[in-house]
Amino acid sequence: MTSEAGLSKFQSILKGIHQLIEQDELRPGDRLPSERELSERLQAGRSSVREVLRSLELLGLISTKRGEGTYLEPHHSHHLVDLLAGYILRDVKSRQDLLEVLVLLEAGAVRLAVRRAGPADIESLESWVNRMKELMEHGGNLAKAMKGFHEQIIRLADNYLLERIWHPVVQYSETLWTEEEIRDRQAKEKLLHWYRELVKSLKYKNEHQAVSVMETILEHFTLKRTDENHFVPFRCDESSR
Structure with a gap:
């Protein structure tokens, strides 16, 4: 897979997650669907979904709590x-x-x-x-x-x-x-x-x-x-x- 194709897939999944958040009317503090559910709803591989989630977590936009799931962070939470x-x-x-x-x-x-x-x-x-x-x-x-x-x-x-x-x-x-x-x-x-x-x-x-x-x-x-x-x-x- 070329780097351009990889970037395109990343952007597609990122856009899909954004649309999903809007459709589900999720707010800061709400839990995101599981990695498996995201993979199914976005029709993307779990490894690709995981990569996007890791990037969002690095930016402080989401946080993962062990055994609980992944949550949306408030807009002012930027660990970077x-x-x-x-x-x-x-x-x-x-x-x-x-x-x-x-x-x-x-x-x-x-x-x-x-x-x-x-x-x-x-x-x-x-x-x-x-x-x-x-x-x-x-x-x-x-x-x-x-x-x-x-x-x-x-x-x-x-x-x-x-x-x-x-x-x-x-x-x-x-x-x-x-x-x-x-x-x-x-x-x-x-x-x-x-x-x-x-x-x-x-x-x-x-x-x-x-x-x-x-x-x-x-x-x-x-x-x-x-x-x-x-x-x-x-x-x-x-x-x-």
Whole structure:
């Protein structure tokens, strides 16, 4: 069998498993059919099915429990993050590339969120902003609240593939981060202002303004090189756009 034929069979089985998951309406935590049943339903050899399942397990998309079966993992479960982060993100350029991808994903998510967010969604985002305000005034895990806001934007984009890509990118990014509070009051006020403007832009369906504000926010979340091996996250610049 040629490598092209082998790849074609692999892709065919992979597509078949995806269709089967949709047909059976399986959700994260649900058990997949057995290897034997998959082989019968997909009309493929068990060894070929086993190869595909092993690949999916390596990617963290499924997990096998001895004596119980194979289960779908939630979208945020990516074991490759821990396995490869130390290798992929060793050099400065790779880290910068990763952050550029994050900006592109979130800017695209905002475009979709503008079109798809409803009144209840806007209220949810406003709640996140109010939470940020409380944390800025009284102390707490501000970075966690910010991430929650951005995750809500990704959900509002309502694009399954975008969400699947965003989660591991964020997880890779977090391997570089150390918690650092924004202590400057003016920086906090600027940040809160930008988040409020972003919510307002989403509310009034102003796509151009929403993307512009999101890009402004993300520029101030850029990891900055302080020495060869240390990067500082969530540092606000003195200037603003």
